[in-house]
Amino acid sequence: MRADKAKVVDEVWDDERVRSFLDKPPMGDEDVDFSRLLYAYRSMRVEDFSRFLVLFRQQGGDSATTSKDGRTLLDVISTHAKSAPFVEALTQ
Numbered sequence: 001m002r003a004d005k006a007k008v009v010d011e012v013w014d015d016e017r018v019r020s021f022l023d024k025p026p027m028g029d030e031d032v033d034f035s036r037l038l039y040a041y042r043s044m045r046v047e048d049f050s051r052f053l054v055l056f057r058q059q060g061g062d063s064a065t066t067s068k069d070g071r072t073l074l075d076v077i078s079t080h081a082k083s084a085p086f087v088e089a090l091t092q
Contacts, residue, residue, distance in 0.1 A: 013048040021052055022059060033065040037073045046085040053089055063090055 021043070026035035033056075040052045053063065066072055074090050077083040 013044065013051075015051075018044070018048055018052050019055055022055060022061075030068055031065050033062050034067045034073065036061065037063060037065070038067075038076070041073060041077060041086055046089060049086060050089040 021036060021040045024036050024039050026032045027039065028035075030038075036056065040049055040056075044052060057063065064072055064074075067076070074087060077086055077090075080086075
């Protein structure tokens with residue numbers, strides 16, 4: 001029987017760590033901007049995601065870019081139960 005994965009709390013998300021997501025390679029054949037946004041959404045707390053979005057946009061990232069199936073990150077996450085703060089961050 002394997003031990004359950006320990007829950008991580010108070011994880012450090014300094015500027016360097018948030019900025020490192022700007023260098024993530026695309027997942028599969030997804031658009032690089034969409035892939036980075038999705039990875040950040042899946043990995044970060046909303047406060048850190050908001051900070052990421054500022055950096056992402058400053059570097060010319062397109063938060064309205066689409067996945068290979070034509071959906072924006074907003075399209076993807078808007079149906080998630082706890083996505084409201086992330087939706088708000090994306091639409092600001």
